[in-house]
Amino acid sequence: MIVPIVLTQAANDAIDLAAVTSRAKARVLAMRGKLVQTWLFPRDFGGPPDRANELFVPPDAARRIEALIFRLLAQQGDTRRTMTVHPAYRGDSIVPTSITYSIHPGIDRVTIPVW
Numbered sequence: 001m002i003v004p005i006v007l008t009q010a011a012n013d014a015i016d017l018a019a020v021t022s023r024a025k026a027r028v029l030a031m032r033g034k035l036v037q038t039w040l041f042p043r044d045f046g047g048p049p050d051r052a053n054e055l056f057v058p059p060d061a062a063r064r065i066e067a068l069i070f071r072l073l074a075q076q077g078d079t080r081r082t083m084t085v086h087p088a089y090r091g092d093s094i095v096p097t098s099i100t101y102s103i104h105p106g107i108d109r110v111t112i113p114v115w
Contacts, residue, residue, distance in 0.1 A: 017058070017115045021092040026056035035095070036062035041085050042069045055087075056095055061114040065099070068110055072103060 015034050020026050029035040040055040041047030057065065072083070082104045087096035100111040 017095045018091055018093045020056070020095045023051070023054070023056075023094065026094060030056060034058065038062050038065060040087060040099070041083070044069060045072075045083055055099075057114050058095075061112065064112050068101060068112060072101070072108075 015029060020029065020035070026035055026037075030037050035056045036059050038055050038057060039047045039049070040053050043049060047053050084102045084104070086100045086102070088098045088100070089095075090097050096114050098111050098113050100109060102109045
């Protein structure tokens, strides 16, 4: 008897990220804790705090991004490196399906799946 309640609860918590097609929708979901506002190009690497750099992702993806950025910052040390960020989108959704971080010089490339 508990299993159907758990499955129903999980189904109600799921959101259709393909339907998040505006910042207004993303902000509502962020207020409900379904999405997290973060930065496409991390501010720790000089990313600007503007709308073009604003990113909305589910909380688990935000944790993975934060862990990756922490690791990249720890590896940077005294070496001057640059980073490129390539989000991939599906349809009109403003929530990326994945984000690829590439560190130069070198061939460090990490893709974080979002949904």
